[in-house]
Amino acid sequence: MPGGRPRNLAWFNQSCLLPRLLIPVESAMGETRVAASPDTVKKFLSLGSKVAIERGAGLAAGFVDGDFNTIGAELVAPGDSQAWSEADVVLCVQSPSASALARMRSGALVVGLLAPYANSSLAASLKTAKLSAMALELLPRISRAQSADALSSQANIAGYKAVLLAAAALDRYFPMLMTAAGTVQPARVVVLGAGVAGLQAVATAKRLGAVVYVSDVRSAVKEQVESLGARFIEPPEIDQRPDESGGYAKQASEAFLTAQREQLSNQLAQADVVICTAQVPGRKAPRLISDLMLDRMRPGAVVVDLAVEQGGNCANTRPGETVDRNGVKLIGASDLPCSVPNHASALYSRNLVALLEPVLKDGQLSLNIEDELIAGCLISHNGVIRHDDVLNTGGSN
Numbered sequence: 001m002p003g004g005r006p007r008n009l010a011w012f013n014q015s016c017l018l019p020r021l022l023i024p025v026e027s028a029m030g031e032t033r034v035a036a037s038p039d040t041v042k043k044f045l046s047l048g049s050k051v052a053i054e055r056g057a058g059l060a061a062g063f064v065d066g067d068f069n070t071i072g073a074e075l076v077a078p079g080d081s082q083a084w085s086e087a088d089v090v091l092c093v094q095s096p097s098a099s100a101l102a103r104m105r106s107g108a109l110v111v112g113l114l115a116p117y118a119n120s121s122l123a124a125s126l127k128t129a130k131l132s133a134m135a136l137e138l139l140p141r142i143s144r145a146q147s148a149d150a151l152s153s154q155a156n157i158a159g160y161k162a163v164l165l166a167a168a169a170l171d172r173y174f175p176m177l178m179t180a181a182g183t184v185q186p187a188r189v190v191v192l193g194a195g196v197a198g199l200q201a202v203a204t205a206k207r208l209g210a211v212v213y214v215s216d217v218r219s220a221v222k223e224q225v226e227s228l229g230a231r232f233i234e235p236p237e238i239d240q241r242p243d244e245s246g247g248y249a250k251q252a253s254e255a256f257l258t259a260q261r262e263q264l265s266n267q268l269a270q271a272d273v274v275i276c277t278a279q280v281p282g283r284k285a286p287r288l289i290s291d292l293m294l295d296r297m298r299p300g301a302v303v304v305d306l307a308v309e310q311g312g313n314c315a316n317t318r319p320g321e322t323v324d325r326n327g328v329k330l331i332g333a334s335d336l337p338c339s340v341p342n343h344a345s346a347l348y349s350r351n352l353v354a355l356l357e358p359v360l361k362d363g364q365l366s367l368n369i370e371d372e373l374i375a376g377c378l379i380s381h382n383g384v385i386r387h388d389d390v391l392n393t394g395g396s397n
Helices: 040-048 065-070 081-086 099-104 118-131 142-146 151-167 195-208 219-227 254-269 290-295 341-359 372-377 388-393
Strands: 020-023 052-053 074-076 089-093 110-114 131-135 177-179 180-184 189-192 209-217 231-233 273-276 303-304 322-325 329-330 377-382
Touching: 020 081, 040 052, 040 065, 040 341, 052 065, 052 151, 065 074, 099 118, 110 151, 110 341, 118 131, 118 180, 131 372, 142 372, 151 195, 151 273, 151 303, 151 329, 189 195, 189 254, 195 209, 195 219, 195 273, 209 254, 219 231, 231 254, 254 290, 303 372, 341 377, 372 377, 377 388
Parallel strands: 020 052, 020 089, 052 074, 089 110, 110 131, 189 209, 189 273, 209 231, 273 303, 303 329
Antiparallel strands: 131 377, 177 180, 322 329
16 A cells, blocks of 8 residues: 555554554543553553554543653544554553544454443444454453453452442441540451452451451352451352352352352341452342341441442442442442552553563564464454354353
8 A cells, every 4th residue: 555554554564664552532431541651651662663642641540641752652632533543553441432443444453441241332343343352351361361460450449449438438447446435346347259359358458457257159269368367258058059260250049149148148237348349250240238138237337339330239239329228328339440540540551561562573563363362352353253252142251
């Protein structure tokens, strides 16, 4: 194509033209994170890439345009059609809009948290524009992928911030205090789910001085829970007890959930704070706390539901809202990483570097679709949908 860039540069060995990365301003409402930091832009430049970043993309996360420009990134206007059409790779936090994807040239690559489950509209956009896309939600849980695991880096933040929200809303101290007026007993915290968010919630609550109990369907996490100083609530001993698959907890049967709710009811009746973190990728969150269980909780207690966007672990929680139910505060804690945008962006952008560094070599972008790590999250390749079961039906991978 004389006088212009080949339309499929990302998949050709064109040593004369370097891969061009674009970091856009995030368009999702309430999104404060950005897919690059000055440090990671510097890293991509050292790998032989060109980097363009839309003006103002990092402001909400504490990164000013000058920080990027000084190290060699090109600043472009938000939504600049030429920048989008010339990009070989778009690095984003959440998926760009359908109109933005339509501006990209065929064969270009989109990398981010693309919300792939049951997302037929995303599949249609990728197919129409003949784009490739890597959804970080589908990154396989293997040791080699740990440094690129964006779900874990962001869940860590969510677990930390959930406890701070609870402490701010609670009508009691977290730690035990011995005062001239008498001793104040420590708060009792129950954490539902011992994944990354749950374990960080445990660690944070313990640092604040609370007594912490943890419930999880997987007996294997007991050692991790106890190593943090918390007490593990053994799962009900019934048939078909769920365990885990691919690093995630499996969907529990209704019989198991009923037995678990009965077991938890007494725990919650004594709790000051409950942190809900139980989720199953691509499926509705398990309902662990019923109205009857909430009726037994004391007025002034706090429930923070991190699974609220997936339907919630707790009855009556609503995304982004705090509901007062007979004195019990129900906090629908959606998008908590956005409340810590500087560190959330720094960690997320490092995840992207870890994922893409092996495929950016000698100033060229080369994807090996047979590689387990790439294949697991590559939902589209040049417009050919590779995980149709996830994108169109929402089935977990």
